[in-house]
Amino acid sequence: MTTALQLLIRRRSGIHGRQNATGWLFIAPVVIILGLFLALPVAMAAWVSVSDWTGRGSPFSAATNFVGTENYSAILSGGGLAERDFGTALRNNFYYVILTVPLQTALSLLLAVLVNRRILKGRGFFRTAFYFPSVTSSVAITVLWLFLFSASGVVNKLLALVGVAGPNWFQDPNGVLHLIAGSLGVTTPPATLASNTLLGVSWWEWLSGPSVAMSAFILMAVFTTSGTFMLLFIAALQNLRGELEEAAMLDGASGWQRFWYVTLPMLRPTLFTVITLGLIGTWQVFDQIYTGTQGGPAKTTLTPAYLSFSTAFNNQQWGQGAAIGFLLFAIIIFFAIIQRLILRERTTVPRRKRFNPPPPKGGTK
Amino acid sequence: MTISPISPPLMDAEIPASPPRTSTQRPAPPGARARKPATWGWVVYVVLIMLAIAYIFPFLVNIATSFKTEPDAAADPLSLVPATWTAAAYERLFLNSDFPVWFKNSIVVTVFVTAGRVFFDLLAGYALARLRFRGRSAVFAALIAVMAVPGVVLLIPKFLVINQLGIYDSYFGMIIPLLADAAGVFIMKNFFESIPVSVEEQAKVDGAGTFRTFWSIVLPMSVPAVMTIVILSFQGSWNELSHFIVSTQDPALTTLTKGVAQLSSGQLSAGTQYPLKLAAAAIMTIPVAIVFFIFQKRIMNATAGAVKE
Numbered sequence A: 001m002t003t004a005l006q007l008l009i010r011r012r013s014g015i016h017g018r019q020n021a022t023g024w025l026f027i028a029p030v031v032i033i034l035g036l037f038l039a040l041p042v043a044m045a046a047w048v049s050v051s052d053w054t055g056r057g058s059p060f061s062a063a064t065n066f067v068g069t070e071n072y073s074a075i076l077s078g079g080g081l082a083e084r085d086f087g088t089a090l091r092n093n094f095y096y097v098i099l100t101v102p103l104q105t106a107l108s109l110l111l112a113v114l115v116n117r118r119i120l121k122g123r124g125f126f127r128t129a130f131y132f133p134s135v136t137s138s139v140a141i142t143v144l145w146l147f148l149f150s151a152s153g154v155v156n157k158l159l160a161l162v163g164v165a166g167p168n169w170f171q172d173p174n175g176v177l178h179l180i181a182g183s184l185g186v187t188t189p190p191a192t193l194a195s196n197t198l199l200g201v202s203w204w205e206w207l208s209g210p211s212v213a214m215s216a217f218i219l220m221a222v223f224t225t226s227g228t229f230m231l232l233f234i235a236a237l238q239n240l241r242g243e244l245e246e247a248a249m250l251d252g253a254s255g256w257q258r259f260w261y262v263t264l265p266m267l268r269p270t271l272f273t274v275i276t277l278g279l280i281g282t283w284q285v286f287d288q289i290y291t292g293t294q295g296g297p298a299k300t301t302l303t304p305a306y307l308s309f310s311t312a313f314n315n316q317q318w319g320q321g322a323a324i325g326f327l328l329f330a331i332i333i334f335f336a337i338i339q340r341l342i343l344r345e346r347t348t349v350p351r352r353k354r355f356n357p358p359p360p361k362g363g364t365k
Numbered sequence B: 001m002t003i004s005p006i007s008p009p010l011m012d013a014e015i016p017a018s019p020p021r022t023s024t025q026r027p028a029p030p031g032a033r034a035r036k037p038a039t040w041g042w043v044v045y046v047v048l049i050m051l052a053i054a055y056i057f058p059f060l061v062n063i064a065t066s067f068k069t070e071p072d073a074a075a076d077p078l079s080l081v082p083a084t085w086t087a088a089a090y091e092r093l094f095l096n097s098d099f100p101v102w103f104k105n106s107i108v109v110t111v112f113v114t115a116g117r118v119f120f121d122l123l124a125g126y127a128l129a130r131l132r133f134r135g136r137s138a139v140f141a142a143l144i145a146v147m148a149v150p151g152v153v154l155l156i157p158k159f160l161v162i163n164q165l166g167i168y169d170s171y172f173g174m175i176i177p178l179l180a181d182a183a184g185v186f187i188m189k190n191f192f193e194s195i196p197v198s199v200e201e202q203a204k205v206d207g208a209g210t211f212r213t214f215w216s217i218v219l220p221m222s223v224p225a226v227m228t229i230v231i232l233s234f235q236g237s238w239n240e241l242s243h244f245i246v247s248t249q250d251p252a253l254t255t256l257t258k259g260v261a262q263l264s265s266g267q268l269s270a271g272t273q274y275p276l277k278l279a280a281a282a283i284m285t286i287p288v289a290i291v292f293f294i295f296q297k298r299i300m301n302a303t304a305g306a307v308k309e
Helices: A002-049 A070-077 A081-115 A123-135 A138-148 A154-161 A176-183 A191-195 A212-239 A243-250 A255-266 A268-282 A287-292 A304-313 A318-345 B007-017 B019-025 B028-066 B070-075 B088-095 B099-130 B136-147 B151-164 B171-179 B182-194 B198-205 B210-221 B223-239 B242-247 B256-264 B274-294 B296-307
Strands: none
Touching (some): A002 A318, A002 B136, A002 B171, A002 B210, A070 A318, A081 A304, A123 B274, A123 B296, A138 A212, A138 A287, A138 B028, A138 B256, A212 A287, A243 A255, A304 B151, B028 B274, B099 B171, B099 B182, B099 B256, B136 B182, B171 B242, B182 B223, B198 B210, B223 B256, B274 B296
């Protein structure tokens, strides 16, 4: 009895000793690959972003010089093409984000609520239909979208059925807000808006709204991502227990009241997850632009991600390209942190959204 | 979020607060409940069916157009039945273009990336979940940090390191960087933490070493989690575009995504050629679609689970 126990103890400590080596052996491949293709590259790019490397030879050879913040200032205050392009890309992506995120969040929530109804025939079919676009490649979807939104394509044929002459979507650089202003008679910009600039782009241009071409990309983003986010909402809805809703129902709350005052506040954590993922994802548009428009027409679908790529790979301005990459990184981190802070602040249900009487968070146990 | 502690006070507070109201209101809901599905049920189905059509119709158009002639595709894009059926687009793709090469490259990359990811994720996930080694929490924290780095800002950095290592324009450069899969490591780690440790301990008491335990006890148990990794990494590497743009320029190493993207952007062709492009898009969607329809339950659960906390 004692010998068996001693043997067990000795063996266990032996295992613990060996586990150190085995543990590192098991984890080594992942650590090495991540270090080599994630950590090291970021460090190299940080160097390139403050150098004048032209893409020839090694960026660490003597021919490459340290230029300080020259690349960053060319983008942020240079007054030249680099600054104007970066400003334009930021504007384009800003409108893309500000429209895509609310639309995809609202649509995916709607889909989830509809599909999650207790009595619903063909639930599996609907869920599959809505999710399928999310698994297909962005390249294939973009090719399809170019066809659907071509001048005499499917969308314009459908619009013609209801008497609307559709635009030549992916060739149309007009800003949507400019078009609205134009229809109200404002065709020449007010002097203040035309003369003041930010990042080389006039205020009037900042207020253009997404171009018609960018709008088609926004619709595509909503189409392809709503399925994924629908799944997140469905999972959250299924984790909610029906008791609270039933209680509200017995108290005579209508379906809309139950959703707005009971279900939605309880979905808050998922809602924030979806919005955060949306904000982070929509600032990274690249595949669609590379496949579809390469930034055109008139640079109105240029995004920081694509600009970073084309500045480096097409124009051989490696320093500026890397600098744009880091600025984009900063933007994405900024939104992730803001979202974190808001989430931490508002874990409790705000007073005006509370169902009567206010449900105390955590409750009295 | 805890729900159970909320509902009792809600009920307690509501009933004494307005006793006459509850007594008159109580009988009403059953009537409303009986009427509601009859009226609202219709609306829900109509909305759902219209939405489903909006989601499915584009793919039907895609397939139909790939069998049309070019004038037919331009003249009547809405029709789901080609005026004259033709497989010319597919013939051209397979017999008169680099398409077979792209297809082969996509398969090679997908197979190696998937196999590699399964192997490395299994090892790393097991180590993080089960083995006590020095620096474990540091590795874990580093993995979390890595997951926060957006892929798109890594385009130039990845090119720099691939170029520096001399694996630009090679399968190594295309495959090895994609083996880094922090999300997959997390899925494996969570899986191992969810299964009881007693079986492995029994094996160890019986004298099996860590490798032996891992190989003959742990591996057979982890088939469900491995399937999840296989599906996610198949889908991820088959659909990957940006990494191949920055890691190769040799036409012999072009993958489906890169080839079709360049075909679409006009770098390889002139004119619209919609049937051809849509045939290419359809073919590159088929493998993913097959995997999706076979494993859709698992895919949907994995998607919801991987993103949720």
